[in-house]
Amino acid sequence: MDSIFSDFNNSTTTHPGQDELKGNIPMLFEMYGKQFFFQLLQNGAFNQSRQEKEMFSNGMRLDVEDSLHVTLAPQETLVAGEDLRAGSFPPLDFLYWQSLGLFVSVFIIRYLAVPCALLYLVCCLWEIYCVGLRDRTCLLPLPGGKMGLPLVGEMFHLFIFGANYQRQRRKKYGNIYRTHMFGSPTVVAIGDEHVKRLLLGEGSVVRCRWPSTTRRILGEDGIVNGDKETHHRIKRLSLKSFSPKYMGTYAPIVQTGIKEHLKEWRDQKEIPVLESCKQMVSKVMMTVLLGIDPNDPDIQLYIRAADDIINSILSLPLDLPGFTFRKGLRARKFVFDKLESELRSKFEATDEELFDESSQESPSVLLNVLKLARLEGEEKLKLRNLQNLALEFIFAGTQSLQCACSSMMVHLSQRPEVVARLRTEIKQHGLWETPMNEVTYEEIESLKFADCVVKETLRVTPTIPGAVRVATKTFELGGYQVPRGWQVMYSIRLTHEDTAGHVLQNGPKCEFDPDVYFNCKKCENTNNVNQQAENGKGSSSSKIREASHVCSKSAGAFSFIPFGKGSRMCAGKNYGLLFLRVLVFELVRTADLKLKGGCNFIEVPMTKPDKSVKVEILPIAKQCNV
Numbered sequence: 001m002d003s004i005f006s007d008f009n010n011s012t013t014t015h016p017g018q019d020e021l022k023g024n025i026p027m028l029f030e031m032y033g034k035q036f037f038f039q040l041l042q043n044g045a046f047n048q049s050r051q052e053k054e055m056f057s058n059g060m061r062l063d064v065e066d067s068l069h070v071t072l073a074p075q076e077t078l079v080a081g082e083d084l085r086a087g088s089f090p091p092l093d094f095l096y097w098q099s100l101g102l103f104v105s106v107f108i109i110r111y112l113a114v115p116c117a118l119l120y121l122v123c124c125l126w127e128i129y130c131v132g133l134r135d136r137t138c139l140l141p142l143p144g145g146k147m148g149l150p151l152v153g154e155m156f157h158l159f160i161f162g163a164n165y166q167r168q169r170r171k172k173y174g175n176i177y178r179t180h181m182f183g184s185p186t187v188v189a190i191g192d193e194h195v196k197r198l199l200l201g202e203g204s205v206v207r208c209r210w211p212s213t214t215r216r217i218l219g220e221d222g223i224v225n226g227d228k229e230t231h232h233r234i235k236r237l238s239l240k241s242f243s244p245k246y247m248g249t250y251a252p253i254v255q256t257g258i259k260e261h262l263k264e265w266r267d268q269k270e271i272p273v274l275e276s277c278k279q280m281v282s283k284v285m286m287t288v289l290l291g292i293d294p295n296d297p298d299i300q301l302y303i304r305a306a307d308d309i310i311n312s313i314l315s316l317p318l319d320l321p322g323f324t325f326r327k328g329l330r331a332r333k334f335v336f337d338k339l340e341s342e343l344r345s346k347f348e349a350t351d352e353e354l355f356d357e358s359s360q361e362s363p364s365v366l367l368n369v370l371k372l373a374r375l376e377g378e379e380k381l382k383l384r385n386l387q388n389l390a391l392e393f394i395f396a397g398t399q400s401l402q403c404a405c406s407s408m409m410v411h412l413s414q415r416p417e418v419v420a421r422l423r424t425e426i427k428q429h430g431l432w433e434t435p436m437n438e439v440t441y442e443e444i445e446s447l448k449f450a451d452c453v454v455k456e457t458l459r460v461t462p463t464i465p466g467a468v469r470v471a472t473k474t475f476e477l478g479g480y481q482v483p484r485g486w487q488v489m490y491s492i493r494l495t496h497e498d499t500a501g502h503v504l505q506n507g508p509k510c511e512f513d514p515d516v517y518f519n520c521k522k523c524e525n526t527n528n529v530n531q532q533a534e535n536g537k538g539s540s541s542s543k544i545r546e547a548s549h550v551c552s553k554s555a556g557a558f559s560f561i562p563f564g565k566g567s568r569m570c571a572g573k574n575y576g577l578l579f580l581r582v583l584v585f586e587l588v589r590t591a592d593l594k595l596k597g598g599c600n601f602i603e604v605p606m607t608k609p610d611k612s613v614k615v616e617i618l619p620i621a622k623q624c625n626v
């Protein structure tokens, strides 16, 4: 506005509108022209709420009343150099939109289009670089896919869009696609056939690979990070110590632990399902695996240490104050030192002392591993191996089991008909009134429908959605090359979906019918129909049609893999299954479950109910239900 008035000041002409000009902006614009309008814009006149505002005072005062009305009044005698009404200008709204358009275009080009174009260019170069890492001596093509953003690849896609990102990639590229994950170019394999090729190729074409954080936290003397020989040695002992012979000795500890927790839950009436399962799983785990007394005051320290260990595995490997990784290292030291004091005396005990029948000591997995090693004359087993194994059990077992237990409870809380079926089965086995400490491991194992419920939980909400390997040499997978050094990830979730032929769980929506996949009646009919067709009594088309349905009896051996398969299969599978079976058994015998509020499942990095999900535990009067 100063410039208008500086023109005025150079003249002695009195402006005809000097007394006062009051009106709306279009009118004043007509009178005073373009420059006046831009001054108004600059002074923010259009942003003013209804208020009087003095905007300038160089010979004139502009009072803005609201966004359209202004008053232009002389402060003293107005001196003007020209007749401001002279000249004709385009209409106001045309100029307004023109300048706005210009502004928006400049903004878009400068702040959006140019950075997007640069990012696109960098992504293209990144794609070219990653694809260039293929094995040029191999004639097979790389699978289709995208390598995502430089360095981070498609990690954000995975963490933001979860399973839907993987489903979208599978839809676009098929059951084998390439991507960039966890800092490496990766091939993802889905479906019975490809997963089988991968898991059976352990040791010949692939080997297990965990992030560097796991090596530092868990050590390299156990199952997870040990070399081939160490892995084989310790895994064999672990699997034996989880064999049915020993499981029977752990069952009473699991049963007592679960029973006590369920009593607490019934008293509480409403529980945050994830957190409550964590307490239950961790306490029982420490007792069964490590032989720690459930009433040991240190047990909460162990649980916290377990949390820190698990969290640190997926953290940045920075050993600095306040960082999760440092907490993990501290937790590792805590568990290591504790176990050393607990295990050293046993490790150094003579055979007579170790196998003393009169000992009151409760059985534990670690102790059994030690005993088995002695029995087999396995002299290479060191105290360090046992400590390492304990850390691995804590890391691999606690969270996966906690997630599986809470998912199962959420499923049951929404399906009273499944709970009713479970109760009928328990009653049919004559176990409805049997006190928990009198129920045997074999009796729990004999409950087939309870087993189906556990497996259905792991089928529709597989706790661990996938696992990673690294290719030790270039090999062929489904007609594509997997270059040496690339990661190969098999997806457990999408393999289950591939078998089912549809999405099993997406956000709160979830399929859950233990009969359909695991207890399939249709399958018996199909077998009969196929038998008839083979005998020439049925048409071949009916054979094909009936055989097209999928259930555990008709699907391939690698189509249901919640615990993985092959030499890297979960070491605690039997323990996990026992725990879930005992939980479902005691839950439906003692309480009704009701979901409180909404339900949502988290899909990455593990499948579990959101921590806000609550379940009501309503005690049942048993007599009425017998």
Ligand code: HEM
Binding pocket: 208, 223, 224, 235, 289, 392, 393, 394, 396, 397, 398, 400, 401, 404, 458, 462, 463, 464, 467, 468, 562, 563, 564, 565, 567, 568, 569, 570, 571, 572, 573, 575, 576, 577
């Ligand atoms: C429902 C609960 C559980 C599920 C769904 C589960 C699932 C899995 C899966 C998918 C793997 C990876 C397999 C692979 O890399 O191909 C695994 C590995 C492993 N799990 Fe479990 N797990 C469960 C409970 C447990 C428990 C309770 C323990 C310990 C007591 C345990 C100990 C391990 C160990 C040590 C490994 C590494 C095996 C190896 O590298 O050879 N898991 N588990």
